[in-house]
Amino acid sequence: MKIVYYSYGGRYRDNPRALHQRAVSRATIDAEHLWLADPRYAGDFPAGTATVPVRTPQAVAALESADLVVADNHLPAWGKRPGTTYLQTWHGTPLKRIHRDALSLFSSEDLLSRLDDDVTRWDVLLGPSEAAAVPLRAAFGFAGSVPVTGYPRNDALLAPDAAERRARVRAALGIEDGRVAVLYAPTWRDDERVDAGLGFRLPLDPDRFAQRLGEGQVLLLRLHHLVPDAQRGRDVRGVVDVSDHADINDLYLAADVLVTDYSSAMFDFALTGKPILVFAHDLEHYRDVLRGFYFDLHEIAPGPVLTTPDEVLDALADLDGVRAEFGDRYGAFRDRFCHAEDGRAADRVLDLVLPTAVVTPASAARA
Structure with missing residues (x-):
């Protein structure tokens, strides 16, 4: 065949x-x-x-x-x-x-x-x-x-070799043992497509991240494939542009926490059990004007719904607190959206x- x-x-x-x-x-x-x-x-x-x-x-x-x-x-x-x-x-x-x-x-x-x-x-x-x-x-x-x-x-996120793959990817990306890897994976917006000549802005500024958390954390920047070049050429210490990495599962495994907005990445990443921060800086515009949602984000979110960069940085600085506060919501999210994954x-x-x-x-x- x-x-x-x-x-x-x-x-x-x-x-x-x-x-x-x-x-x-x-x-x-x-x-x-x-x-x-x-x-x-x-x-x-x-x-x-x-x-x-x-x-x-x-x-x-x-x-x-x-x-x-x-x-x-x-x-x-x-x-x-x-x-x-x-x-x-x-x-x-x-x-x-x-x-x-x-x-x-x-x-x-x-x-x-x-x-x-x-x-x-x-x-x-x-x-x-x-x-x-x-x-x-x-x-x-x-x-x-x-x-x-x-x-x-x-399937790869639940495979027997997931831990070995995580170690291998982190080594390849230069992430030292003990350093927290933050995967930042925002979705694209219909009014910010670079390939259509529209503007693009990154709400979580890599420079601010590096200044606040760069000693103990590294930012893995994963831009949507419709805006992959938006940050190309920027060299910020402690920030790694992984937009061109062929397999996002590598990045899910390598990361210790996900920061996203309305991307389907949160539904896949939840299989890892690691914290998820929802950076919904333009929630009302995206929900009411630009696109709309099938599910109420405040109702289903497996982690805090944050609206400012400072709130994101504060949460990244207290991941233990995030885990403790949102453990039950995370479990409910997995039960609803990840029940078929084995x-x-x-x-x-x-x-x-x-x-x-x-x-x-x-x-x-x-x-």
């Missing part, structure tokens, strides 16, 4: 990456694996990985000849042949509104219509949790199967979408 993968505009990332790695490791799966790749990210793909350039006739031909298509975002138009299964994994638990629930995202009805055409080809849409499956189905108007499997990309999501998903002839007996018994 032929499996074609696509992630984030031609990168080697996310749920498709996790499913590819697991499918390759399962010896009884006899398949040709092919990625739609952007040449700019060729270095992220493992040596020997078969690729075709994304957004080319070769890519369309690959999709039209596939037995299984695995994607985490919308694909360009292609003719789906009978017998092909299109698995849409999506790329995160939606806190912020998406697709038809966020019409301000789209410059024209024509663009939205083209994305809706892609939805009509989907056979399976993954649900990371029961709570997330509801808005995902509704936003896309998807009437097909939405199995709640957990996310394959999160480190075996990739096997569950492959068992769902692969013909029974190529499913390993061991994994089928566990499903």
